[in-house]
C-alpha cells in the first residue's frame with residue numbers, strides 16, 4: 001500500500017516537474033520518453049529511503065507525540081533496545097525498568113530499529129486497552145505470521161466479523177456442554193497416568209526421568225481432538241503421530257537456532273518470499289500446515305455426511321457450531337484450527353508448569369496429594385464431581401496459572417487515533433500487554449508475589465481485592481472463550497497426575513529455559529525431564 005502510494009506520488013511529481021520545466025523552459029532539450037519511468041523509479045526510491053530514515057531516526061526522536069512518555073534510555077542511537085527487548089516475553093525486564101523509573105501508567109521504549117513500543121504498567125491501564133477491543137487490534141504483523149497458519153478464525157478476526165464469530169462459537173461452551181466433556185477429560189487423564197506408570201515399570205527403575213512436556217502435549221491434544229471434533233488423535237498411544245508432529249512444526253514448539261531465524265524472517269517477509277526460500281524447515285512447516293488443513297476439511301466433510309444420514313454421534317464443539325448453519329466449510333475449517341490451537345498448547349504448558357512446581361515444592365506436592373486422596377479414595381473412583389470439591393486443588397491450579405500464565409504477553413496496535421489513560425495514542429502504535437504487571441504486582445499480591453504459594457488464594461488480597469489482579473485469561477470482549485473449559489480440564493489432569501505420582505527435578509536446582517512461540521513452558525534441551533515415581537496406596 002505504501003509502495004503504491006509512493007509510486008503514484010512519484011509519477012505525479014515527475015509529471016509536474018516536466019510540465020513546469022517545459023513551461024518555464026528550464027530544460028531546453030527534449031528528454032527521451034524512456035527517462036520518464038526511470039525518473040519515477042528514482043524518485044520512488046528516494047522517497048522510500050527518506051520515509052525509512054524518517055521512521056527510523058526522526059519520528060521516534062523528534063516528532064512522535066509519545067516521546068515525552070517516561071521510559072528507559074536506549075543503549076543504541078540506531079537500534080533502541082534492540083530485538084532482544086522485543087523478544088522478551090515474560091515482562092521481567094519491563095517490570096525492572098518500571099520499578100527503577102517509578103513508572104505507574106504508561107512506559108515507552110524503543111525496540112528493534114528504534115520502533116516505538118508502549119507498555120502499560122498498571123493493571124487498570126492494561127484493562128483499558130483490552131476493553132477498547134476494536135480500537136486496539138491484533139497487529140498486522142501477527143496477521144501475517146500467525147494468520148497464515150490459523151486462517152481468519154476467531155483468534156485473528158476483528159470488528160463485526162469477530163463479534164459474529166464469537167456469538168456463534170460461544171454456544172459450544174455452555175455449562176451443559178462443558179459437563180458432557182468432563183468424562184473425556186477424565187478418561188484421557190487416566191489414560192495418561194496408565195501410560196506413564198507403564199513407562200516407569202518398563203524402565204526398571206523406581207523413579208526414571210520422564211519427559212513431562214511430551215506427555216502433557218500428547219494428552220491435551222487427544223482431549224482437544226475429542227472435544228472439538230469427536231476425533232481420536234491417538235497421540236498418547238502413538239508418539240510418532242503425524243498430526244502431533246505437524247503441530248510441533250507449525251508452532252515451532254521446540255525452537256532450534258535455525259528455527260528462530262526463520263521465525264524472525266517469517267514475521268516480516270511476505271508469503272510469496274517465504275514459500276520460495278530454499279529451506280527444509282520451511283517446506284516442513286508448509287507441508288504440516290497443509291496436513292492440518294486437509295485433516296480439518298476431512299473431518300468437516302465426514303460430519304456433513306453423517307448429518308445428512310441423520311447419524312447422531314457424541315456431542316462435540318464442531319457439531320454444535322455446524323448445527324447453527326451460519327458458517328461456510330472454509331470458515332468452519334478456520335474455526336476448528338483456531339480451537340485446536342487455542343485449547344491444546346495453553347493447557348499443555350500449564351500442566352508442565354504444574355509438574356515443575358510440584359518437583360520444586362515437595363511439601364506442597366504432599367499436601368495436594370493428601371487433599372486429593374482424602375476426597376477421592378482410589379484412582380479408579382475419581383469423578384468429575386469429586387474434583388470440583390477439593391479447595392486446595394483449586395488454589396494450586398489457580399496459583400500455577402497466576403505465576404506462569406500460558407500466554408504471558410499479548411500485542412495490540414492502535415487501528416485509529418485513540419487515548420490510553422488520557423494520553424493521545426496515534427494510529428499504528430504497538431502496545432505490549434504483559435500480564436505480569438497484574439499477576440505479579442506486589443501492590444495486589446503482597447511482597448511474596450513472585451513466590452509459588454497456593455495458600456494466597458485463601459486470603460483476601462489479590463484477586464479478591466481487584467478484578468484486574470489476575471489477567472491469565474485476559475479480559476474484555478476478547479477474554480479467553482475457553483476459560484471454564486480450561487479450568488475443568490486442568491484440575492482433572494492435575495488430580496490424576498499429582499494424586500498418583502511424585503516428581504523430582506532431574507538434578508538439584510535444575511536450570512531450565514522458558515521457551516515457546518506463543519505459549520511459554522519450562523524446557524531443558526527441548527524436554528521437561530523430571531524423575532517420576534508412583535506413590536503407592538491410591
Ligand code: HEM
Nearest residue numbers: 342343346347350406407410472473474478480481482486
Ligand atoms: C490454561 C489455559 C488457557 C489460557 C491461559 C488461555 C489464555 C487465553 C488468552 C490470554 C487469550 C487472549 C489472547 C489475546 O487476546 O491475544 C485467549 C483467547 C482465546 N482462548 Fe484461551 N486460554 C486457555 C485455554 C483455552 C481453551 C482450552 C480454549 C478452547 C477450547 C481456548 C479458547 C480461546 C479462544 C477461542 C480465544 C480467542 C477469543 C477471542 O479472541 O474472542 N482457550 N486465551
